Amino acid sequence: MKKYWRCHVCSDVHYGVNPPELCPTCKVLNAFVEISSAEAEKICGIAETTMDEVEFCDAIERFTVGNKFQINPDKNRVKTLLEGIFQNEKNYGMKYCPCRLTTKKFEEDLKLVCPCNFRIHDTYKDKEDGECWCGLFIRR
Numbered sequence: 001m002k003k004y005w006r007c008h009v010c011s012d013v014h015y016g017v018n019p020p021e022l023c024p025t026c027k028v029l030n031a032f033v034e035i036s037s038a039e040a041e042k043i044c045g046i047a048e049t050t051m052d053e054v055e056f057c058d059a060i061e062r063f064t065v066g067n068k069f070q071i072n073p074d075k076n077r078v079k080t081l082l083e084g085i086f087q088n089e090k091n092y093g094m095k096y097c098p099c100r101l102t103t104k105k106f107e108e109d110l111k112l113v114c115p116c117n118f119r120i121h122d123t124y125k126d127k128e129d130g131e132c133w134c135g136l137f138i139r140r
């Protein structure tokens with residue numbers, strides 16, 4: 001079961017089955033202690049912040065750094081996909097993949113939040129010019 005964890009040194013919050021061994025922020029070893037969701041919510045100030053398209057693009061751009069894929073240079077394609085992603089967020093509360101259907105089971109549908117784990121897609125893996133299912137990300 002996933003739980004919340006707080007770094008007792010820098011108060012970074014982690015959500016997961018296990019905490020990271022090394023705090024990614026302060027680099028202290030074995031620094032995480034379990035906390036309640038109420039504490040996590042306070043620390044993170046989870047008060048309905050949203051991300052507009054520009055912020056989302058910046059975030060996924062940073063996500064590609066150090067990875068073998070990039071955002072598709074085809075700007076029109078990206079624009080269309082972003083419209084779908086943001087439409088899904090508006091309708092269903094999450095940035096679900098614009099080209100696949102959700103199951104309405106939250107845990108299951110987390111696999112469809114963009115960026116998904118597209119490295120396992122047939123359209124990506126073992127391909128020189130591989131791309132995610134929708135082509136938002138392509139190999140460098």
Ligand code: SF4
Nearest residue numbers: 097114116132133134
């Ligand atoms: S297939 Fe591409 S566009 Fe769809 S969720 Fe995955 S990364 Fe995003």
Ligand SMILES: [Zn+2]
Nearest residue numbers: 007010023026
């Ligand atoms: Zn820390």
